[in-house]
Amino acid sequence: MKMPFEMILVTSCIGAFQSVFFGVYLFTIRKGRAIANVLLALLLIAFAIRIFKSVGYYFSDGHVIPNLLMNFGFGTNLAIMPLLWLYLNAFANREYRFSWRRDFIQLVPCIIALLLSPVLTDYFWMNQNGYAISLLSMLVYLPFCVHLIIKHQSSLSQIQRLWLISLISGVTVVWFGYLGNFVFGIVPYIASPVLFSVVICFLSFLALKESSIFIRETKYQSSSFTQAQIDVCYSRVQQLLSQGQATRDPGLTLPKLAGKLMVTSNLLSETINKKAGLNFPDFINSYRISDAKALFENPAYDNQKIATIAFETGFNSLSVFNGAFKKVTSTTPSAFRKSLRKA
Numbered sequence: 001m002k003m004p005f006e007m008i009l010v011t012s013c014i015g016a017f018q019s020v021f022f023g024v025y026l027f028t029i030r031k032g033r034a035i036a037n038v039l040l041a042l043l044l045i046a047f048a049i050r051i052f053k054s055v056g057y058y059f060s061d062g063h064v065i066p067n068l069l070m071n072f073g074f075g076t077n078l079a080i081m082p083l084l085w086l087y088l089n090a091f092a093n094r095e096y097r098f099s100w101r102r103d104f105i106q107l108v109p110c111i112i113a114l115l116l117s118p119v120l121t122d123y124f125w126m127n128q129n130g131y132a133i134s135l136l137s138m139l140v141y142l143p144f145c146v147h148l149i150i151k152h153q154s155s156l157s158q159i160q161r162l163w164l165i166s167l168i169s170g171v172t173v174v175w176f177g178y179l180g181n182f183v184f185g186i187v188p189y190i191a192s193p194v195l196f197s198v199v200i201c202f203l204s205f206l207a208l209k210e211s212s213i214f215i216r217e218t219k220y221q222s223s224s225f226t227q228a229q230i231d232v233c234y235s236r237v238q239q240l241l242s243q244g245q246a247t248r249d250p251g252l253t254l255p256k257l258a259g260k261l262m263v264t265s266n267l268l269s270e271t272i273n274k275k276a277g278l279n280f281p282d283f284i285n286s287y288r289i290s291d292a293k294a295l296f297e298n299p300a301y302d303n304q305k306i307a308t309i310a311f312e313t314g315f316n317s318l319s320v321f322n323g324a325f326k327k328v329t330s331t332t333p334s335a336f337r338k339s340l341r342k343a
Contacts, residue, residue, distance in 0.1 A: 012055050012190055015197030019048035022204060029214055035098055036090035037214055043083040044200075046076040046110075047174075051193045058190050071117035074125050077134050079110035081141035084171055088145055088164065092152035094277060135179050142172065154327075159210045166206060170199030225267055233268060234275040236261050247287045250316040254280045285324040288313045292325065296337050306333045 026041035053073020056065045086103055090096045113120070125131040149164050156164070174196045180187035207213060240246055240260065249256075258268040272283045291313045295301045301309060310321035310333075325333045
């Protein structure tokens with residue numbers, strides 16, 4: 001049983017319109033994940049243009065559409081995976097800042113295609129493999145996107161992981177639809193716009209249900225402590241921890257450290273969160289890792305086991321030490337020691 005013409009048309013178009021609406025809405029959110037929201041908005045609008053081009057091509061007489069629409073559709077296709085990659089970085093990493101030198105270059109192919117849209121023809125895209133290259137280039141980004149989610153999964157909530165996995169899966173499914181049609185000829189061309197409508201509706205449902213996806217919650221909005229109190233507390237905690245002895249206590253807790261500083265636990269917790277952008281365990285571990293790195297660099301510890309250094313710097317578990325070390329330095333303790341020996 002074939003789906004009626006009108007139903008195919010509406011189903012394939014609704015996703016593109018919803019994507020544009022979603023993207024425009026994200027442009028209005030100026031707090032929380034502002035950079036991430038802008039990148040996601042650009043991704044959704046780029047995808048919408050790609051879908052509009054596909055729908056126009058499929059339903060036009062003789063599958064002939066204006067060159068400008070064709071070039072904008074194919075051109076924005078070059079931006080989809082780079083924008084997805086940049087969005088994932090901005091979403092998962094609190095320290096992310098958009099770099100014109102590092103990040104913008106990934107969007108250059110799209111920009112060149114859009115600038116040349118008045119002169120490019122379907123001969124370039126179809127006969128000179130422009131479209132095939134744009135489809136296959138998306139495959140390069142996919143493993144990096146998956147690896148990024150795995151790398152940051154511990155710092156993401158369950159709903160945030162669900163959101164990112166759904167987004168990557170949705171983009172991949174639509175991309176496979178286009179790939180299956182153009183390269184293998186086993187998927188109807190209109191399948192991808194229809195699949196995109198399903199994907200964007202599900203993503204919109206998640207977005208409406210969980211606003212935390214787009215607005216990062218800020219703790220201590222109604223703080224009773226002044227900025228001067230927080231600054232003084234942070235200066236004192238830095239001075240104490242830089243001496244190294246406090247962090248070597250494996251039983252160090254927030255109340256215990258607050259007692260040493262003669263401040264309340266609430267003030268210390270808020271100070272660490274606001275000034276360092278970390279929770280208490282990660283904050284303490286950052287000092288312990290610095291201490292461990294100094295011991296690795298000390299010739300007197302060349303023959304000491306890694307576990308010995310872990311316990312000496314305040315960790316009560318080798319596995320916790322390994323995880324914390326890699327989180328802070330992006331390498332393992334053994335690899336770090338090997339690099340020192342090579343140097």
